[in-house]
Amino acid sequence: MTRARPYDRDIALDAALNLFWQKGYHATSLKDLEGVLCMKPGSIYAAFKSKEGLYLSALERYFHRNRDGLRALAARGGSPLGALADHLRGFGRQQAEVSGHRACMLVKTLLDVTEQDAVIGARARGYLDEMTAEIVAIFDAARAAGELPEGADPARLARRYQADMTALRIEAHRGGDPEALRLLAEDIAQSLEQVRPH
Amino acid sequence: MTRARPYDRDIALDAALNLFWQKGYHATSLKDLEGVLCMKPGSIYAAFKSKEGLYLSALERYFHRNRDGLRALAARGGSPLGALADHLRGFGRQQAEVSGHRACMLVKTLLDVTEQDAVIGARARGYLDEMTAEIVAIFDAARAAGELPEGADPARLARRYQADMTALRIEAHRGGDPEALRLLAEDIAQSLEQVRPH
DNA sequence: GCCCGATTTGAGCGATCACTCAAGCGTGAT
């Protein structure tokens, strides 16, 4: 290499991720990105090829972060079902720290994207499917640990959990009473724990 | 009136509603709207003041339609809890007819909007709150009908129901196996019916 | 110290954005 990169790809991607997450794909302009990336349009294009390319890179980063978080949760040992319930309750306890950063970016992408941005939409769907698979694996572990009754279907439970988590995060994005959010998370967590054989 | 309106406001609003619902606020251009409304930019501006004004009118229409649907559901007589459960199951049975028309437009708006479109965001939040109130009224009716246990909180149950419905509609938007969607709706409906005193 | 080549720069590209307004035209009143 003849010259060190004057910008840090990770830092730039994080900045782009946060901005895209907050404003969405269509409402974010290259001018906005220039600002938070501290890069001129030529550099952005050289590094990420296009606005769409940058979005895809940011989305991939987001996905990996979430997937790794879920894996860390599962690798914690102890009760898989308990880990999922804790995760729900933890999310319910969060205060609204940064605006526009609560709902899942994959879901936001799914809803924001049209037929013109088919590539982005397909990628978001793929990542969501991978997340589903991760959750299925956790329910499989729960079954192995004897936390599920005989006839329980891990895939079905996983889809329910993912839907619940999506709803919880959208409710968080909506704002409103923090205590109501906590109660919602508690209700969902209790539903989850009810599947345990008694 | 010196001249009959050459366009039908209801038809135009429906067309705008469908397009906005499908593509979202930012991704819909005035040129797109000209096409589906069969109106030139001057007429659109004269009738709806601006793109934002048109969106607000379309959103109001969407809200009234949904609120009235919910009221009709509640006015059907019989079990309020059963009506809600039926509504969930009915939604789970739907096939993906028109693309991009499954998720709730209020939720899509909430996620799509930024600080620049604060008016639209506030309106969407207001409508969502009104929907919550409608659902609370149904759970109040359920309590009056003896379908709820002593300590049950209608507001808390309503928030859970609304979150579940949101999640179900997003899952429908995501696509995938129709049978999985049906099972998800069934799971949610069964959770709802579990609150009945036994 | 000098040059080479990779990288950044930023003015500016054509296209499209939301939107305007002077002109044209259809309609009901007379």
Add this chain to the structure above:
DNA sequence: ATCACGCTTGAGTGATCGCTCAAATCGGGC
């Protein structure tokens, strides 16, 4: 038939969109 009114028209506004590329800039190899 004619007029006057008011809605519709659509070319065109300035601004901004995503993006390009020739020129400036900087670091490493010799």
